[in-house]
Amino acid sequence: MVNGPDYNFLRAIPVFSGIPEDVLKDLLARCRKKKFRSGQHVFYQDDAVEYLYIVEMGSVEIYKSDINGRKVTLWHVDAGKVFCLANLFAGRSFANALAQDDCLIFCLPRKDLDWILAQHHELALHFITCISSKLAGYATLLEDFTFKNVQERLIKILLANSQPGKDKIPVCSLSQNELACRLGTCREVVSRSLTKLKNEGLLETESAGRGSRIMLKDPARLQNLGDPF
Numbered sequence: 001m002v003n004g005p006d007y008n009f010l011r012a013i014p015v016f017s018g019i020p021e022d023v024l025k026d027l028l029a030r031c032r033k034k035k036f037r038s039g040q041h042v043f044y045q046d047d048a049v050e051y052l053y054i055v056e057m058g059s060v061e062i063y064k065s066d067i068n069g070r071k072v073t074l075w076h077v078d079a080g081k082v083f084c085l086a087n088l089f090a091g092r093s094f095a096n097a098l099a100q101d102d103c104l105i106f107c108l109p110r111k112d113l114d115w116i117l118a119q120h121h122e123l124a125l126h127f128i129t130c131i132s133s134k135l136a137g138y139a140t141l142l143e144d145f146t147f148k149n150v151q152e153r154l155i156k157i158l159l160a161n162s163q164p165g166k167d168k169i170p171v172c173s174l175s176q177n178e179l180a181c182r183l184g185t186c187r188e189v190v191s192r193s194l195t196k197l198k199n200e201g202l203l204e205t206e207s208a209g210r211g212s213r214i215m216l217k218d219p220a221r222l223q224n225l226g227d228p229f
Contacts, residue, residue: 009056010106013080015126023120030112034105036060042097042105049087051107055079058103062095063181072184074141076100086131088113148226150185151193155226157182158203162216170216197222 003011003021007028010016016024033056036042042053042060053060060077074095077083087093088110117124144153157179158172165171176194180187194214197203202222204215216222 006106009080010054013054013082015082015130016123019120019123019126023116023123026120027108027112027116027123030116031106031108034107036099036103036105038099038101038103040099042099042103043084043093045093045096047093049084049091049093050110051084052082052088052110052113053077053084053097054082054106054108056104056106058105059100060103060105061098061100063098064095070184071181073178073181075137082130085127086134145184150183150189151196152226153183154179154190154193155197155222158214158216159219159222159226162214162219165213165215170219172214172216173212174214175212 003025007024010024010028016027031054036058043049045065055077057079059079060083062074062077062083063071064074065071077097083097084093117127144156148156157174159170161174162170162172174182176187176190179190183190194203194205198205202216202218202225204217206213206215
């Protein structure tokens with residue numbers, strides 16, 4: 001029997017890559033696909049968690065917010081990634097999940113996940129590895145917010161989200177609003193920090209359609225400024 005595209009998609013995801021074929025088919029049979037439009041929430045902070053989610057198409061923003069509307073982007077979940085695993089065992093979501101563009105997502109009900117994990121312990125080990133990796137990511141994020149100032153965190157984000165452009169100069173295409181959300185600050189603070197770095201000859205900005213591009217002219221000096229310890 002030839003396996004279909006959904007099976008092949010799940011098989012290519014690292015957390016599922018090593019499990020037996022029958023286990024993966026069992027998991028797939030219990031999933032359902034759901035479409036989320038750009039700007040639609042998959043779930044909100046403090047919601048009861050009912051599903052494990054696997055992104056097939058699109059990107060989902062995971063973020064925290066407060067009653068004043070302040071927002072901190074924790075990370076983005078792209079196609080081929082699993083999310084909401086830790087939330088399933090915590091009972092309620094600690095963050096919001098927002099579709100950044102039109103998304104197609106596999107949804108595995110909690111009761112079915114519990115059954116599969118009870119039957120197939122090898123999958124549980126894969127999930128423990130996944131949760132451990134996410135906890136390490138949280139630790140890094142907390143360290144950055146605790147010990148780094150806005151400029152240092154901004155530089156780290158610019159370096160991590162840049163790609164080689166013209167003349168191999170690294171280019172970051174994140175908007176100032178996106179940078180502000182990742183930093184947990186306001187757009188004006190980001191603008192001042194970018195202007196300071198620009199005046200020091202470390203970067204340049206240019207308009208690109210509806211957005212902008214930030215060209216990192218001296219990545220080595222930026223690296224030293226962003227990681228002074």
